[in-house]
Amino acid sequence: MKSNPPLELSYGLATCQFGNVVIAFADNCVHYLSFCIIIANAYDEIRALFPSTKLSMDETKTKLLTDIIFSKNEPIAVCPHGTPFQIAVWTALQNIPKGTTVSYSQIAHEIGKPNAVRAVAKAIGSNNIAFLIPCHRVISKNGGLAGFKWGLELKKQLLLWETNNL
DNA sequence: ATAAAGGCCACCC
DNA sequence: GGGTGGCCTTTAT
Numbered sequence: 001m002k003s004n005p006p007l008e009l010s011y012g013l014a015t016c017q018f019g020n021v022v023i024a025f026a027d028n029c030v031h032y033l034s035f036c037i038i039i040a041n042a043y044d045e046i047r048a049l050f051p052s053t054k055l056s057m058d059e060t061k062t063k064l065l066t067d068i069i070f071s072k073n074e075p076i077a078v079c080p081h082g083t084p085f086q087i088a089v090w091t092a093l094q095n096i097p098k099g100t101t102v103s104y105s106q107i108a109h110e111i112g113k114p115n116a117v118r119a120v121a122k123a124i125g126s127n128n129i130a131f132l133i134p135c136h137r138v139i140s141k142n143g144g145l146a147g148f149k150w151g152l153e154l155k156k157q158l159l160l161w162e163t164n165n166l
Numbered sequence: 167a168t169a170a171a172g173g174c175c176a177c178c179c
Numbered sequence: 180g181g182g183t184g185g186c187c188t189t190t191a192t
Contacts, residue, residue, distance in 0.1 A: 083188080083189080085187085085188065085189090086188090086189090103174085103175090104173080104174055104175080105174070105175065108174090108186095108187095113186095113187075114186095115185085115186045115187070116186065116187045116188075117174045117175060117186065117187085118171090118172060118173095118174055118175085118185090118186065118187065118188080119172085119174095119186080119187040119188040119189080120174080120187085120188090121172065121173050121174055122171085122172050122173080122174095122187090122188065122189065123188075123189085124173065125172075125173050126189080135173085138173080139173095140173085140174075140175090141174075141175065141176095142174095142175085145173090146173045146174080147172095147173025148173065149173080152173095155173095167192100168191105168192080169190100169191085169192075170189100170190085170191080170192095171188105171189090171190085171191095172187105172188095172189090172190105174185105174186090175184105175185095175186090176183105176184095176185095177182105177183085177184090178181105178182085178183080178184105179180105179181085179182085179183100
């Protein structure tokens with residue numbers, strides 16, 4: 001991570017229809033969102049990602065945000081942290097309309113680096129704001145789902161849910 | 167500094 | 180179908 005880390009963040013664990021989610025946020029802006037398989041490790045990644053940030057737990061606000069994101073399905077601001085290249089890729093992802101998918105090479109074109117396909121894939125895989133930065137909408141050009149940090153089954157479910165909740 | 171590894175894709179059998 | 184090589188960035192040595 002190269003951009004300036006936040007001085008302090010609130011964070012918490014909540015449940016949604018896709019399982020447990022961990023969120024770190026400040027001022028209604030989400031800095032981190034992850035699906036959580038092992039509760040015991042829920043906060044390890046946040047700590048690793050923001051080693052010098054003051055973290056304070058706020059389960060109430062976390063539940064509120066989870067509700068906004070996964071139940072009300074309303075837009076919410078994100079503050080991604082990454083290298084300029086990663087930010088460019090993640091920004092491009094946010095322009096993918098809900099309920100549609102694109103290929104990795106389309107994103108590469110979008111950011112003006114048509115040959116950086118593999119680099120794009122890597123940047124997408126290292127996205128720290130799951131769902132809000134819709135890395136699940138990027139699939140393989142041959143029609144396959146390609147990969148997903150939490151398994152292809154969840155990727156499929158997210159896409160399905162989106163097409164049914166436009 | 168250098169090497170190796172990617173959530174890929176186009177191209178060849 | 181399956182292998183292979185190359186694109187560019189990040190991460191590990």
